[in-house]
Amino acid sequence: MFSLNNQLELRRVTISSLITCVYLPSIVTVISYKGLLYSVGNASSFYILVLIFIAELLKSFYFKSVNDLQSKKSKPSKNKAGDVLKSFVFLLCVMFSFFVGIILFGAPVLDCHEETLMLSALLTLLTVFPLILHTGVETSMQLLFGVRQFGKDTIIEMLVNNALFTVCGAWLGAVVIPLDWNTPWQVWPIPCHLGAIGGYLISNVLNVLKVTLMSAAIKYPALNLLVSALNKLQISK
C-alpha cells in the first residue's frame, strides 16, 4: 500500500498512527482504572468522545501544518464557517445512517437509543471525521459515494483502511453478546464500543508495523514476506 518514494508522507502516517496508538490505550486504561469501562455506552461517558474528537483534531492540525511547510501555497479558505457547518451537517447525516444501520443489524428498536446513539457517534468519529478533516466535506462525500477513487493518496488510503477496521471491530464485538457468561460487559453496546476502538487501534498498530518493516526490508530483504503478508490484511482493496 505504501510506497517508499514519499518519505515525508510515510513519516506523517507513522507519527499520526503512533499518536493514536498512545492516546487511545491511555484513555481506555484510565477509564478502566476509574471503573468506568462498563459505562462507555451511557451518555455520561460523552467526555470520551470529546477526548477522541480533540485528539483527531490535533492530529489533523499536524497533518496540515506539515502540508503547509511542504507546499507553501496554503489554500485560501474563503468561507471557513460555511465549511464547518457543512461538515457538521454531513457528520450528523452519517451518524444517523450509522444509527439506522446498527438498529437494522439487531440493536433494540424501541429502547437503548442513548447507547445506540453513542455507538454511532463513536463510529462516525473514528471513521468519517478524520477523512473530513483531511480532505474536506466534498471530497469525502465523493469518496463515500464512489465517485472518486482514492488512487494514490497514501494518507486517504490509510484513513479508509482505519475506518473499515473500525466497522469490522464493532461488527465482531456483537459476537460475544449472546454468550451466557453473565459478565457485566456483555451488555449492549459495550462489546461493540470496545470492538470499534480495538479495531481502530489494531489498524493503527498495523500501519506503524508496516512502515517499520518496509524501511527495515531495505536492509533485510527477507522481511518483504512479512510486508506482503501485512498487505493481505488490507480491506480497502
Next chain:
Amino acid sequence: MKEKWNFVLYLIWFSYLILSAVLMFGHGFLLTRKTLNDVTECLSLNDINCEGRDRGNSTLKDFCTEDEKIRRIIAMPGAPLLCAPTKSRVIFLLVDALRYDFTEYDQSIDKPLAYQNRLPIMHQTIERWPDRTRLFRFMADPPTTTLQRVKALVTGSLPTFIDVSSNFAAMELQEDNIIDQVTKGGGQVVLLGDDTWSRLIPTRWLRSHALYSFHTWDLDTVDTEVDSKIYDELQKKDWDLLIAHYLGVDHAGHRYGPNHPEMTRKLNETNERLKKVINMIPDDVLLFVVGDHGMTENGDHGGESKAERTAALFAYSPSGFGGEGPDIALGREIQQTDLAPTMSGALGKPPPAPSLGNLLLPVLPKMTVSHTLLHLVNNLKQISQYMVRYGEESQQIALEKLAGLINETRDQIDKAAAVKTEDDLRIYVTNVRLLVDNIRNVFREVWVEFDSLSMLRALLLLLLSIFFNWLITEGLPMERLTLVFASSFVPTGLIAIALCIAMCYTAFYFKILEDLEHAIILSTGLVSGGMACVLIIMHWDGITQRWYEGRSVFYERFSRSALVASAAVLTSNSYIIEEGAGLSFLALSVMALMAWNVGTLKSLALWVASGAVLAVSRSYRGCREEQGDCWTTGSGTATGQASRAALVMALGSTAAVVAIARRAIGWRGHGVVLAGLFACAHWALGWGSLGSPSRSRLLGRGAWLVLGLMFVLLWKKEIHGAFLPLTVCCLLFYVANALVLGAAYAPTAALALLSGFLALNLVSILKSEGASKFSLSTRCSSSVACLWALLASYHFYGTGHHATLGHVRWAPAFHAGDPNYLAIGPPITAALVSLELFGMPLMFGAAVPLLALWGRNGASNVGPRTQLAAVFSLCLKFSLCFAIRVFACALSATIHCRHLMIWGVFTPKLLFESGACAAALLGTVIGATLTVWHVPTQQRNS
C-alpha cells in the same frame, strides 16, 4: 433432452442420502418409550370378604382375621391388588446432585477436599441408631438430568428423552405416579422448592411453594425459601407426603464444580438442615434424603459416567427399619427405580403402573411375613400388568422375550402362597429381586443406551455425501456438469442403489442380516459415496484447473464463512438460544457486502428495506424459557386468539400481497386471489365471539381446495419457461403458510416473502465480470445459495417459532376442522403441523431456481442446457447448506451428549434442524422439478 430428468433424480438421490443418514443418527440417539396412561388400582381390606372376593354391597361381618384374608388373596392367582393395611407418612427431601461420596464420612482423612466429610450428621445417626438409619448408593439411569430423574423417582420407570404419548407438547406427566396414587386415595401432598415438580404434576398439591429453578448461578434463593417453610410444615399433621427439593448443591456444582469452598458451604448448610429435621421428626414419619443424580468433576451431569450416576439415599425412621444381613450394608447399590414402589408401599398405596422397581425392604418399617408377601405380590402383579400392556402398545421388545418374562412373573406370584416362614421369605425375596432386575435390564436396553455405533456411522455418511457433493458443486466446471448429467452416471447410481436394497432385503429374508433399515442406509450411503468419488477422480483435472484459475470475490468468501459460522455456533447453547438474532445478523451482513459490491443507491435501498423487514419480523419472534427476561414478563406464552390489530394486519398483508402479485402472473393470479380471499374470510369469520366457527372452517377448507387445484394447474405447460410457474408456486406456498400460521402470525409469512423478494432483486443486480449477459459464475455462486439458506433458516424464527418442543403449536391442525374424524386424519395433522413449523424452508427451497432466473439478466434468456445446469447447481448448493447445518447439529449432539442442556437445547435443535432440512430438500426438489418440466425445448441456434 431426455437427460434433464437426471438433474431432478440426482437431487432426490442427494436428499435421500442426507435424510437417511439423519434418520439413522436419530435411531441411535433418540431413545423412545411409549407412555401408557394406565393407573394401578387396589382394593382395601374392608372391601373383600373372607373368600377373597369383592364384597359388593353386602355388609356381613367378617369372621376371619386380617392375616387370613391376606393369605387368601395371595393364594388366588387372578386376584386384584390389595392395599397394604399399614401406612406411614413420608418426608421426601431431594438434595439435587447429592453424590454418594458427599455423604461418606472418614475421620482418617487429614485434609478433606471441599466436599469430603461435610455431612457428619449421617454418620453420627448411623453410629447411634443403626437400625433406624440406612445409607445406600442410589444408582441413577441416564439421562441424568433433573427433569428425567424426577420423572423416574415418581413413576419408578426409566424415562427417555422422548416419552411418546398422546400429548407430545405438554410437559405434564401423563403416567401414573406416586403423587397421583396418594391424592387419589384422599391423601395430601405438600411441595416445597423446584418448580419442575409443579410443572410435571400441576394442581395436585395441598400447598405448594415452587420457585423458578433455571437460574443456575443463584445458589441460595430456593434453599432459603424452602428452609423458611419446611419446619412449619413438619409441625403440621395434614399431609401424607412432604416433598422438599433443594437446588443449592447442584447449582454450586454447575457454577464452581464440587471442589470449591462454595460447595463446602452448601453441604454444611445441608448438614445443619438434616440435623434439625432429624430432631423434629415425628414417630410415624419416614425420612428419605435423596440425590437425584451425581456430578462429574466439573460439576456437570446428564451423561452416564459412574460419578454422575452414583447418587446417595439416606433413610431415617424413628421407629426403626426392617431388613437384615447384607441387605442393609452401608453403601449397597440400589436402583432409583426402586424408590417409587417402596415409597408407595410405605404410604400404603399400590406401586405406580409404569414402575419397574424392586421393593426395598430395608427402608420399610418392620412387617409380618404376610404383610411383606402382600407388598411383594402387589409389586409383581403390577409389573406383569405393565408388561402385558406395553407388549400390546409397542413392538420395541421382541414378543417371545416379553412373553417369557410375563410367564416367569406369574410363576413367582403363584409361588408366594407357599411361603410360610422367615427363611422361605428370605429365599423368595431374593428370587423376586433377581427376576425384577432381569426385567428392568431388558427394558433398559431399549430405553436407555445410546447406540453409538449407528451414530458414528450416520455422521460418517453425512460427512461423505457433504464432502463429495461439495466437490461436485464447487469444483466441477459448468460445461462438464451438463456432460456428466447427459452421461449414464445418474442411472448407474440409481441401479446400484436398487441392487444394494435388493441384496440387503435378500440377506434379511434369509436371516443373515438382522437390522434391515440400518443395512440398507449404510450400504446405499457407501455405494453412493464411492460413485461420487469415482466421478471426482475422473474429472480431477477439471476441478484442479478451475480452482487454480478461480479467485472469488470477498463477499463470496465471506458468505461462505458466514454459513459455516452459523453452523459452527450450533455447538454452543447460548447461540442456539439466540439463534434468531444471530441468523438475521449474518444474513444482513452478507447482504450488506453484496450491496457494497454493487455500490448503487438501488442496492443500498434494497439492503435497508430487507433490514427493515427483518427488524419488523423481530417483534414476532418467540421467546424461550432460557432467554430469561422476556420469559418472565410472559411474552413467551402463545396467545390463542389474535387481537383486533393482529387480525387487521393479517387481512391487510394477505390482501396486499395477493393484489400486487396478481398482476404479474397472468391468469394464474385469479386462483391466488381466490385462495387469498378464502383465507381472509376464514380468519375474519373465525375471529372473536361474533364469528361462526363452522363457516370459518368451511372457508378454510375452501382455501385448501383452491390451493390444491392451483398446485395441479402449475403443471400445465408454459411456453415462456419456468419463471412464471415458480413464482406462482411460491405464492401458493405463501398462502398455505399464512393459513396454517393463523391470523396472529400471518403477517410474518408476508414479511418472509417480501424479504425473499428483496434478496432476489439484490442478487439479480450483482456485478458480473466481463459480459453484461447472464453470468453463470456470479449468479450461481455459493454466496447466493448461502444467503438464501440463511434467510430460510432465519424465517423459522421470524415466524414466531423456537427450537423447543414447547413451541410446537397444535392449533393449525384444527383450523379447518378436526382431521381426526377422517380416515387419513393422522397424516393430515402431521402435514399441517410440519407445514406450520417448516413452511419457510419449504417456500425458500421451492424458490431457489428463481435465484438464477430472476431479473433482466437472468438465466431465462440463455439456452435450456445452461439454464438447467445453473438451476441444478444452485439447488444442490442450497441443499448442501442445510445438510451442513444438520451435520453440525448432529455433531454437537454427539459431542455434548453429557452436557447439562443436551435434552433441553441441543436435541430439540437437532430435531427442528432435521425437520427444516427435510422441508428445504423437499422444496428444492419441487422447484427443480417445476423448472425441468417447464424448460423450453432445445432450440438449435448457433
